[in-house]
Amino acid sequence: MxxxxxxxxxxxxxxxxEGRILVTAGERASCADWAREICDLLDRTMSVTRDPADDVKVELVVGDAVPRSDAKRLYARIDASKAVIGLEPPKVASTEPHPLFAAIAACSAAAATLSLAIDAEELPKVGLPITVPFDQLGISREALDAxxxxxxxxxxxxxxxxxxxxxxxxxxxxxxxxxxxxxxxxxxxxxxxxxxxxxxxxxxxxxxxxxxxxxxxxxxxxxxxxxxxxxxxxxxxxxxxxxxxxxxxxxxxxxxxxxxxxxxxxxxxxxxxxxxxxxxxxxxxxxxxxxxxxxxxxxxxxxxxxxxxxxxxxxxxxxxxxxxxxxxxxxxxxxxxxxxxxxxxxxxxxxxxxxxxxxxxxxxxxxxxxxxxxxxxxxxxxxxxxxxxxxxxxxxxxxxxxxxxxxxxxxxxxxxxxxxxxxxxxxxxxxxxxxxxxxxxxxxx
Ligand SMILES: [Zn+2]
Structure with missing residues (x-):
């Protein structure tokens, strides 16, 4: 090797x-923050664009935004208790996640997006949708305020x-x-x-x-x-x-x-x-x-x-x-x-x-x-x-x-x-x- x-x-x-990922984010402030967190991770591996006129491989739709391209599409949504990333728009509550939970879920969103965009046999398989229930992290929401x-x-x-x-x-x-x-x-x-x-x-x-x-x-x-x-x-x-x-x-x-x-x-x-x-x-x-x-x-x-x-x-x-x-x-x-x-x-x-x-x-x-x-x-x-x-x-x-x-x-x-x-x-x-x-x-x- x-x-x-x-x-x-x-x-x-x-x-x-090679190739670009189009990121389309909803307007809620927490949604824009989460999209930025995901982009920071994606950007080190593939180019990220916010411009639908670019030639894109995959569009990641964050929050309740309307898709802007005909590319392969992935939806990522988050609330206070979980994040879901899938091929169909998932249902989530309208509650706000803690930013540390959002940062953890950004990793899953990046994994799913790169898996779809790269589509290579060498990569570990990703089963969609990915659900990240924050209670699995073993820490209460309140403890994050310590x-x-x-x-x-x-x-x-x-x-x-x-x-x-x-x-x-x-x-x-x-x-x-x-x-x-x-x-x-x-x-x-x-x-x-x-x-x-x-x-x-x-x-x-x-x-x-x-x-x-x-x-x-x-x-x-x-x-x-x-x-x-x-x-x-x-x-x-x-x-x-x-x-x-x-x-x-x-x-x-x-x-x-x-x-x-x-x-x-x-x-x-x-x-x-x-x-x-x-x-x-x-x-x-x-x-x-x-x-x-x-x-x-x-x-x-x-x-x-x-x-x-x-x-x-x-x-x-x-x-x-x-x-x-x-x-x-x-x-x-x-x-x-x-x-x-x-x-x-x-x-x-x-x-x-x-x-x-x-x-x-x-x-x-x-x-x-x-x-x-x-x-x-x-x-x-x-x-x-x-x-x-x-x-x-x-x-x-x-x-x-x-x-x-x-x-x-x-x-x-x-x-x-x-x-x-x-x-x-x-x-x-x-x-x-x-x-x-x-x-x-x-x-x-
Ligand atoms: Zn020892």
Whole structure:
């Protein structure tokens, strides 16, 4: 898979697909807001137009608007308790959704629209109509009005899910100081999935860029960039109470667990097919971050595929970030890649950019890698939901896997146990530190 993906040159990788989506929105203010939220997600994958005179592949009719084209048509409607996206105009009440619920439903609307517009066998199947009942999200409408106090928390990872987390957080009352921890620079393919990044941000430090670009959305939050990894951050600032984890790799997640944060909120994407949300508080008898993202043979295979595909050693891949030497080696072996463009990037990010984004054939039969911003967006939204659930005492589970191409199913939430050979929980020394650092604090809280 990687070898074929490397056949794609850098310009074609993460390129928007051809064709346009016409968006027609009803006049209600909440409807226009929802349409804008959906457009922001679609726009990273295909061009969006509001002009019916354009040549369009699919028209998305949001709210009670009248369709304006003869193109294939999809209807998306939303009320306070649900959103429905289907081929016929669905019936909904005339109540207003909470903007965070609307942001979550925007991901489903984007999935359905792209599925219809791209119509490719490689994509997961979408069963229409998609209904998103907000009660499946496991949080009451009232709990969304609670303030989130960010003091003592750090956002680790300023990539697609980190961006999406802040995009979601702007819909609730967040307060305090939030460090953003990321050692990398914005890569060429990043703006396609990172909603706060633009082409002008490429090569600038991710943490600084995200803090700067997201700040206008947060009148009560100070976003403080830290250009380094979580280990450096903890070395400088001491043990950390709350880690909001949005990094790309399983290995880096386990390294974060080894820093023994008191509380973890984590969200990840498994290519474009699944979103996983995990949270726990130390000391815990149940799964930690390293249990959830334990070292799996699949991961070794993935590292071997990266090493083999890029023509570098396995040890280099395990360094997590692409060093100058590795970048030169990779560039030497692959005509389409420039060393400067990939130095400092995470191997997992490069892997995602090159092959985990869905490989699709363009109209001319060329292979293109389509970015699906809505998948990361869903992960970011569900992370905010998880923080609010925990804060308002509505969470008794630590794991949830959601299909971004379908409806969220609340019953799939579970409480994952520790695994026997966890590289954190199975080491008495680590468990003792977690206990010593956080037991009293968690009992006092
Ligand atoms: Zn563990």
């Amino acid at each position: 990687l070898a074929s993906a490397l056949g794609v040159d850098e310009d074609a990788a993460s390129a928007r697909l 303030s989130i106090d960010l003091d003592g928390a750090a956002l680790i990872g300023a990539g697609a899910v980190g961006n999406a987390f802040l995009r979601a957080l702007r819909h609730v009352d967040a307060r305090g100081t939030l460090p953003i921890v990321d050692p990398k620079a914005v890569g060429g393919g990043n703006p396609n999935r990172c909603l706060y990044f633009t082409e002008a941000d490429v090569e600038h430090p991710k943490a600084e860029t995200l803090a700067r670009n997201a700040s206008p959305d947060f009148p009560h939050v100070a976003l403080i960039p830290f250009n380094g990894n979580f280990h450096d951050y903890v070395a400088k600032n001491g043990p950390h109470r709350t880690a909001i984890v949005t990094v790309d790799s399983r290995r880096v997640r386990r390294a974060i667990q080894a820093e023994v944060p008191g509380r973890v909120f984590d969200a990840s994407t498994t290519d474009i097919r699944a979103v996983v949300v995990h949270s726990h508080r130390q000391p815990t008898a149940n799964a930690c971050l390293s249990c959830i993202y334990r070292h799996v043979p699949d991961e070794q295979a993935r590292e071997r595929a990266i090493a083999g595909g890029l023509g570098i050693s396995l040890d280099m891949v395990r360094e997590s970030l692409i060093s100058a030497d590795a970048a030169a080696l990779i560039a030497g072996a692959h005509a389409g890649i420039q060393a400067a463009a990939i130095e400092g990037m995470a191997y997992d990010s490069l892997f995602k950019q090159l092959c985990a984004e869905q490989a699709l054939k363009s109209a001319e039969g060329k292979q293109v890698l389509a970015p699906f911003a809505f998948v990361s967006a869903l992960a970011g939204n569900l992370l905010v939901v998880e923080m609010l659930r925990v804060q308002t005492g509505q969470a008794d589970t630590n794991y949830w896997q959601v299909d971004p191409w379908g409806s969220p199913i609340g019953k799939l939430r579970s409480c994952r146990p520790r695994i026997v050979d966890c590289e954190f929980c199975s080491i008495p020394h680590f468990v003792a530190i977690a206990d010593q650092l956080w037991r009293e604090k968690s009992e006092a809280a």
